[in-house]
Amino acid sequence: MQGGVIMKREEKNSKTREQILKSAMKEFGEKSYSEASLNTISKDGEISKGIIYHYFKDKDDLYLSCVYRCVSSLVEYLREKENLSGEPEKDIKRYLELRHRYFEGNPDGMGLFSSFMLHPPKHLMEEISKLREELDVYNRKLFERILEGVHLREEVSLAEAMEFFLMFQESFNYYFSQNYHGEENEAFNQHEQKLKKFLPLLFHGITKE
Structure with a gap:
């Protein structure tokens, strides 16, 4: 009896x-961290603020929980749908298409993803970086597996190619975060469109003709 109650x-x-x-993902997906409101989360989710504080320490805790959910859910989806063909450009295109398809089915996550990837709250950057690690590790391993199937230029080692990829990833995200300040959902779409153009160029620079 007691077990059933528990x-x-x-x-x-x-x-x-x-x-x-669910309510928080919607709010954080539509607004920046600073603009998002626990009052709105409470109202739209039909939950008292007291109940929210019972489950989450504060706004930071709730936001980070949403970030964790977004990252873990995306990585799980990518792993499940991943199917490498051995053709680098084709595999990169599929990877980006899978990301797009995931966020089509999770529109609230799209705005949140763009927000914490490109414009993270400064006081939460360290925590967000740790939560992003699962996705960063997945991306690195995927890129490494793709590279193992291509002929690199003689002067380029696999380790150097990986270093180049990481530098590209960080510099691209930084450049985009500094030069795009529109709606988060639109920012995500613009980000992905540019990646589709630039990632193939990245491969052409390190592979043999």
Whole structure:
């Protein structure tokens, strides 16, 4: 009997937490961190602020929980759908298409992803960097596997090619964050469109003709 009561309580807690996160993902996906409001999350999710604070320490904690959910869900989806062909440009195109397809089905996550990748709250940058690590590791391993199937230029080692990729990734994101300040969903679309053009150029620079 007691076990059944505990299970029902845990189920209720899980549903309530899910309800809060769903409302928060929508709010953080539509607005920047500073503009997002716990009052709106409370109102739209039909949850009292007291209940929100029961499950999450503060706005920072709730935001980081949304970031974690976004990253882990995206990586899980990419791993599930991944299917390398051995053709670099084709595999890169598929990777970007999978990202786009994921966010088509998770529109609130699109705005949030763009927000914490390109315009993260300064006081949460360290925590966000740690939460991003799962995606960063996935991207590095995927790129390395793609590179293993291509003929690199004689003067370029696999380690150097990986270093080049990481430098490109960081500099591209930094450049984009400094030069685009529109709506987060539109920022994501612009970011992905430019990646589609630039990533093939990256490969042409390190592979043999």
